[in-house]
Amino acid sequence: MNNTFSDNSxxxxxxTxxxxxxxxxxxxxxxxxxxxxxxGDFNEIVARLSIKGNITEVYPEDLIALQLSEKGNTAREIILNDIQLLTDFGASPSLNLLKCYERDDEFDFISTDVYSFHVDRSPIATDTFLCTYHGAASDIIANSQAEQKILIPEIRTKLKELHDGPDEEFESFLEENYFDLHYQLNQDATPLNLGLGNLWRLAVDHPKQQVLPCIHRAPIENEGEYRLLLIC
Incomplete structure (x- = not known):
C-alpha cells in the first residue's frame, strides 16, 4: 500500500x-x-504501436495483433482485462497512445486545456476512470488547495471584458466556454501524482454528486516519450 495515498483524506x-x-x-x-x-513490459507495447497525429486510439484488436515477448504479453493481458472490467461495468473505456494534447493558448490569463487543473462535468451520474500504463502520469489536488479561476478578481474582470452580452448571461457564458471548470493552485498547494499502473476513479461534477468534483490535470509529457492511457 502506498502511504502517500492511504494517508490522504x-x-x-x-x-479490487x-x-x-x-x-x-x-x-x-x-x-x-x-x-x-x-x-509486464508496457514500453514494448508502446514501441510496437503506430501513432497517427498527436493522439491515436488503440483498440483491443490492435493489441491482439502485436507480436510480443512474454513480458509484453503480460502487459497486454493486463490492459485487455482492464478494458473488459470497465466495459462489463457499463463504462466506455478508450485506450490512447498520446504524444500530446491540443493546447489552448488563446488567452494569456486563463487556459481551458487539460494541462490546466480542472474538473470534469457531466449531465448524468458518472465518474472518470483512468490508468496510465506508460509515460508521465496525471496529478490531482485537494479542493482546499485550489481556487476556481473565475472567482479570482483579476481573472473575473478580464472575463467580463471578454463577455459581449448582458450581465445576467455572464454565468452562462462562463459555463458554455468551460472557464468555470478550471482552477488555480494556492501557493502552498501540493499536487499528488497518480503514478503508473494504478486504476483511478475520480468524482465528476453532476446533478446527483454528493462530494466536490476531483481537480486534476494531464501531465507535461516527458521529452521523446509517449503516454499509454486508459480513460473513460
Whole structure:
C-alpha cells in the first residue's frame, strides 16, 4: 500500500475492481485508487504501436495483433482485462497512445486545456476512470488547495471584458466556454501524482454528486516519450 495515498483524506485505496466501483465517495474523499504494482513490459507495447497525429486510439484488436515477448504479453493481458472490467461495468473505456494534447493558448490569463487543473462535468451520474500504463502520469489536488479561476478578481474582470452580452448571461457564458471548470493552485498547494499502473476513479461534477468534483490535470509529457492511457 502506498502511504502517500492511504494517508490522504482525499483518497481511498482499494485492492479490487469491485471495491473501486462499489465504494461511495463521501466527505473530502473524491478519488479512489486501485493501487497496483503491475508486471509486464508496457514500453514494448508502446514501441510496437503506430501513432497517427498527436493522439491515436488503440483498440483491443490492435493489441491482439502485436507480436510480443512474454513480458509484453503480460502487459497486454493486463490492459485487455482492464478494458473488459470497465466495459462489463457499463463504462466506455478508450485506450490512447498520446504524444500530446491540443493546447489552448488563446488567452494569456486563463487556459481551458487539460494541462490546466480542472474538473470534469457531466449531465448524468458518472465518474472518470483512468490508468496510465506508460509515460508521465496525471496529478490531482485537494479542493482546499485550489481556487476556481473565475472567482479570482483579476481573472473575473478580464472575463467580463471578454463577455459581449448582458450581465445576467455572464454565468452562462462562463459555463458554455468551460472557464468555470478550471482552477488555480494556492501557493502552498501540493499536487499528488497518480503514478503508473494504478486504476483511478475520480468524482465528476453532476446533478446527483454528493462530494466536490476531483481537480486534476494531464501531465507535461516527458521529452521523446509517449503516454499509454486508459480513460473513460
Amino acid at each position: 482525499q483518497i481511498a485505496t482499494v485492492s 475492481f469491485s471495491e473501486l466501483v462499489q465504494t461511495n465517495f463521501k466527505g473530502e474523499m473524491n478519488a479512489l485508487c486501485w493501487y497496483r504494482n503491475l508486471d
